[in-house]
Amino acid sequence: MQISQIRAAVADAARTVTMPAGTAKLTCTGYVPDAVTAPHFFVGEYAVEFDKAMRRALDEVELTCRVLVGRSDDKAAQAVLDGLLSGSGPSSLKAALEAARGAPGEAALGGLAHDLHVTRIQGYRWYEHQSIQYVGAELIVKVIGDGSS
Template identity: 40%
Template sequence: MDIKNIRAALATAAGTVVLPDGTRLQGYARVPGSPDPPCAYPAQSDGTYGDTLDDTVAATVTLRILTGRGEDEAAQELLDALLAADGPSSVRAAIESDPTLGGLCSDLAVTGWSGYESYDVGGVERYGAELTVEVLG
């Protein structure tokens, strides 16, 4: 499993999301120093080496989505749209549209989200949430 390319592919998939205003979500392959919301990037990844009987390598990637400032009602509404289960603004639907990430993995699933909170990114408070993406090698 090439976790670097998997993170990049997740960012590319997130970048296909069409926002309600017709623009696209910005996807970053790495944690950006100065993100420009609305955006998504892999904030963390954890993995296991062959914990299953067939020796499959697995990873859990935490994809952080930032929409704007925490006190901004529009940022909270945009986050609702990005966390929808399906539709043109759904990050989950965009990621799961190619469950092999172009052949980088055997399967993946977006299993949930957490947050709806402010994150300190580069000294600036941004509103967002985190998606959990389970990836099988």
């Protein structure tokens, strides 16, 4: 798996969420941005476990993604964030990301991986990015795929 391509494809999948009426469109990057246009989803840190199967047949990547929402109104910002973190619905990041798995038997992320799964949400709190405060959380995404490519 090519990590940069995987990160970009995850950001592309996140971009498909439908934000609530009156909310700005979700901006997404497959990398940690210098500056954030809220609400913003990005793929941050990652860990790779190589050789989960013999002969480089399978690697596992755990991506730590973040979603940050502006805090002009703390209650409204948290309501938007809660929608993005829901397990289902039009603004659910989990649903949008897992839709990129493809149909049964198809490769995930447009052929870049075997499969992906949003495993958990963590770190629901205030984040500071470039000296600006946002309410946000982390999504942990597990991606598995061919280690020889």
